Amino acid sequence: MGRIIVVGAGPGSPEYVTLAAKRAVRQADVVVGSERALRLFRNNMRGEALPLTAHNFKQTLEQAVKKAEQGKSVAVVSTGDPGFAGLLRPVLEVVGERNVEVKVVPGVSAIQACAARALVSWENTVLLSFHDGVSEAGKKQLLTAVRAGKQVMLLPDPKAFTLKEIAKFLTGEGVNKNTAVVLCEDLTLKTERLIETTLEEARAHDSGRLTVILIKAEQKTWPKSLRCQNVEA
Ligand SMILES: C[S@@+](CC[C@H](N)C(=O)[O-])C[C@H]1O[C@@H](n2cnc3c(N)ncnc32)[C@H](O)[C@@H]1O
Structure with missing residues (x-):
């Protein structure tokens, strides 16, 4: 065989x-x-x-x-x-x-690296990937999870459902613009960057880097130890 x-x-x-x-x-x-x-x-x-x-x-x-x-x-x-x-x-x-x-x-997923950098436990997190394209069902799953106050980690679609578009979609559906978002970019690479932001600010963000998006609807503040630059460097 x-x-x-x-x-x-x-x-x-x-x-x-x-x-x-x-x-x-x-x-x-x-x-x-x-x-x-x-x-x-x-x-x-x-x-x-x-x-x-x-x-x-x-x-x-x-x-x-x-x-x-x-x-x-x-x-x-x-x-x-x-x-x-x-x-x-x-x-x-x-x-x-x-x-x-x-x-x-098995390998360490960008999802795991994102959770580690952002200091979040992820056992109850909704994990989504739009990397291979966006569907109405996927968008609905995302909206339902965020509306329910769930923690979400997702991979954007670099072509059709970017961070900007995701933020526009969610706020357009009435999700609170101040919803906390952490962008985990280029994880474990020299260019790694973590950005704490909100859905409103994310509507204008365009980095072109590898990104995992972490959305935590119910919690507006992040641990003080979470800093925005090269955590491991
Ligand atoms: C085809 S998917 C592969 C995901 C992979 N199997 C995993 O478990 O991480 C590629 C997407 O994963 C995310 N990704 C991969 N490596 C990353 C990194 N180092 N930092 C941030 N996001 C990453 C990006 O959203 C990228 O577009």
Whole structure:
């Protein structure tokens, strides 16, 4: 039976790449992933690298599954954790009923890094991703959660549902403009930045960076220890 390991690469810093992830990549004959993910493993790769882009996405995953069927060990590296808006779902879709075993090595998600930086527990948080596009059902889920005063962490859609648009959507639906928002940008990278703001201010914010948005409708103030710059530096 062929075998694919879907490996979490963490939020971006090499410090967050686990030993288990490095070992899985080192043992693979073929390593598939975005350029950003592959870069994190450049010293741990002995196999053939197959770079994954938006243009070759389906074909490359198909190629990876075929290589696994031919007996090669394949690692698919996914930034953050593969199970949160990562590569686990598309890999499982391509594998379908084929004779290929799939395993996962978990990684630190940007969601976890955001919760850590913002000093919040996240066991009761509503987690949403619009990274692969925005649907009416997703927007409704977001609105319902915020209206219910739930803590929400979400990945914006960099093209169709950006922070600005999310803030405009929520305030347009009558959500309090002073609702507290923390923007967790470029987590674990040198350019990391945390910004405490409100939905109103967020309507004008446009950073173009990797961002997790944390919304906490019921609490307007954040711990004093939460500061807005490079926490780990
Ligand atoms: C395709 S999703 C992958 C999420 C990933 N599987 C995870 O668990 O973090 C990519 C989105 O995750 C968020 N993201 C990834 N890395 C990040 C980082 N270092 N800082 C902030 N957000 C990040 C951004 O919203 C980015 O557009």
